[in-house]
């Protein structure tokens with residue numbers, strides 16, 4: 001870490017998300033590109049599976065890998081799938097790269113086995129560029145290979161003093177509208193804090209976050225209201241006749257509400273993680289086994305709503321940008337059961353118990369605050385493993401389809417400081 005008071009300059013990666021104004025031809029072309037990306041993913045997944053079983057039957061045959069699959073598709077697409085040629089050549093390539101990344105996440109134990117993408121169940125998205133120099137921006141116009149100029153709703157927000165360098169662009173449709181997620185490398189400077197302040201943060205289901213200083217953050221209130229509305233819409237959707245006009249209309253309504261819920265959740269998380277990163281020089285959190293908890297159906301809804309992975313991802317890169325550090329406690333550390341006053345471990349403490357009294361020293365504890373204090377204390381202790389994590393090591397949101405988060409060339413930092421442009 002840098003010396004007190006000295007300004008630190010670095011290059012970081014960030015993502016600007018902009019709504020696009022497309023004409024009818026572009027709208028159709030975008031849909032086709034998203035279809036080609038989906039087809040390429042499914043094609044490669046199918047080949048991956050059969051090549052893997054072939055390899056298991058005969059070890060002399062190679063294991064599947066994404067680079068070989070890209071070459072394979074490239075060699076046959078002109079003759080077998082000529083309709084693919086209308087999309088930028090990067091579209092199928094990047095889709096297969098995404099599949100490779102999804103398998104990497106799976107083998108590392110942080111994501112599920114990749115699935116085939118069904119047309120009506122996956123988000124329409126594709127990446128038309130092959131990296132820096134293959135697309136450009138002039139004012140409010142974005143030039144994509146083969147597709148040409150597309151109008152953006154706003155300028156790229158980074159001025160020339162930050163020397164923005166375009167890295168990649170991902171196009172996706174959300175609730176009927178097209179967006180571009182533009183990954184940009186920019187100059188970033190900060191002055192490290194003179195004093196060290198460590199915070200422990202307990203992530204929960206009742207409250208989104210409880211801090212070791214006693215503060216609690218509930219998730220955004222409007223989230224619950226909108227979730228109830230969503231459940232109602234989904235029930236009425238199920239009653240509508242298949243293939244009918246009403247069903248299509250209610251599907252569009254549901255998609256719109258899903259988008260709103262995502263935005264509310266994202267806003268709440270950004271506010272919380274920004275506040276934490278500004279206040280603390282180090283934050284200690286638990287390594288939650290989210291995949292294990294997801295198997296528990298009662299907890300899973302609340303947890304995915306709270307976005308633990310997203311919380312950790314945002315906090316990690318925001319702390320790093322300000323010279324701070326995120327530390328993760330060992331998964332088996334019993335942060336809730338240990339008395340933060342005398343270090344005695346309580347025998348049992350069911351999830352329903354929100355406050356308790358230590359049998360040894362008589363200290364009264366709020367369950368979550370006590371856990372947060374224990375996590376904070378871990379930062380200074382030598383007898384328990386607390387691992388600092390970097391933004392690059394952090395897990396993604398788990399859908400294996402987030403091609404915009406790549407480490408910057410100069411420094412291993414990243415983040416997607418997404419600016420929502422939807423209404």
Ligand SMILES: [Zn+2]
Pocket residue numbers: 339340341342343344358359360361362363
């Ligand atoms: Zn005690």
